[in-house]
Amino acid sequence: MGALFSVSLWLENIGTRWQQVNQVAEQLAQNADVATALSQYPDAMGAILEFGSDAVEALAQRFKVVSEGNSPRFWMESLANSPLEEGLGILEVLSRTYAEIPENILAADMVAYGRIVAATDDVSRITQAIGVPENVVARARQNLFLTEHEIPIGPNLTQRAFFAPDSDIADLWMKAMSNNLQALESERFKRILAHEYVESRLMEMGLPFRSSHPDVYNNRTGLNLPTPEHFGAHDLAPYAYIERPPFTVWETRLNRSSGDLTLADDLSNLDHIVSETYRIFMGE
Structure with missing residues (x-):
């Protein structure tokens, strides 16, 4: 019974993971800017896949913000060059709701907060x-x-x-x-x-x-x-x-x-x- 339960749990996890991958792929298909940036920084994909499709939407919204230091390259490099847990922390902070207008929030501060959260x-x-x-x-x-x-x-x-x-x-x-x-x-x-x-x-x-x-x-x-x-x-x-x-x-x-x-x-x-x-x- 124990072995059967382990196999069942493994299959369930595989199914959940596959569904998550599909959801990320669907979001990337709808957000060409993020897909293009990600193609240049494939090492950023791990954190995005782990976080889920909300990461793509959060990145797409942030790419539109005009503020100091904010660019697709900055975000992709931050994710690609961070350990997985820090990358997840960065995406968590990026996906949050703030009362402050986006242009007043510096990209570097969001990354720092993400690393603190992690x-x-x-x-x-x-x-x-x-x-x-x-x-x-x-x-x-x-x-x-x-x-x-x-x-x-x-x-x-x-x-x-x-x-x-x-x-x-x-x-x-x-x-x-x-x-x-x-x-x-x-x-x-x-x-x-x-x-x-x-x-x-x-x-x-x-x-x-x-x-x-x-x-x-x-x-x-x-x-x-x-x-x-x-x-x-x-x-x-x-x-x-x-x-x-x-x-x-x-x-x-x-x-x-x-x-x-x-x-x-x-x-x-x-x-x-x-x-x-x-x-x-x-x-x-």
């Missing part, structure tokens, strides 16, 4: 490199690279989407993975981790990522700017840039004082910051 040991390596709690790095990673969020795109409008790849985050994460952060970069990176961790915890506790209330857009810039009545986890989390104090948004836009609340250099007090933030702003 990484399996980055959390432990970063924890050892910069000396912060492992759960902080793990939650920040989940929030930044692996989770869809309800992102405001206008008054009373949100879109479920991933955070768009960001050049600074991609650069700092990759450097942290290889323990190659300079002192100032390490400080910047820790602030980003603190922001993402607290933001994620507050969203878990029920706050939106950012408010979509019309009042946050009722300003001369038309940008999403929080008010004392309408804000989200992004606005309450420690400010992501070291050029300003961690709780600068509280005091400049939300009419709240952070009192003696501080951000520990090793990020060991983030859970305390979460509970105090929730108490101050939500009254609990």
Whole structure:
């Protein structure tokens, strides 16, 4: 029975694989630009076949985008020169929905995010490199690279989407993975981790990522700017840039004082910051 079951499972896998190959072939027949580019970089085919037909459609859409560094050659070389798991990560990031307009997302940042998504040991390596709690790095990673969020795109409008790849985050994460952060970069990176961790915890506790209330857009810039009545986890989390104090948004836009609340250099007090933030702003 065991041998028969193994043969049956093998045949089922072969059938699934054959169906997937056919679906990719059908998509290539409908997307000549991708088929032409792929003919010049056959080593890229492995990741595309493994990912499935959605990879062809994602590549076809990206080929149409006019932005810095974006070209069929760039994408084919990135896939052809990457190990399979990294290639799958790149295609995963490429196929996602973003609230940002495509022209504003750099191709190199998408590839970097794909490699981060594919990484399996980055959390432990970063924890050892910069000396912060492992759960902080793990939650920040989940929030930044692996989770869809309800992102405001206008008054009373949100879109479920991933955070768009960001050049600074991609650069700092990759450097942290290889323990190659300079002192100032390490400080910047820790602030980003603190922001993402607290933001994620507050969203878990029920706050939106950012408010979509019309009042946050009722300003001369038309940008999403929080008010004392309408804000989200992004606005309450420690400010992501070291050029300003961690709780600068509280005091400049939300009419709240952070009192003696501080951000520990090793990020060991983030859970305390979460509970105090929730108490101050939500009254609990």
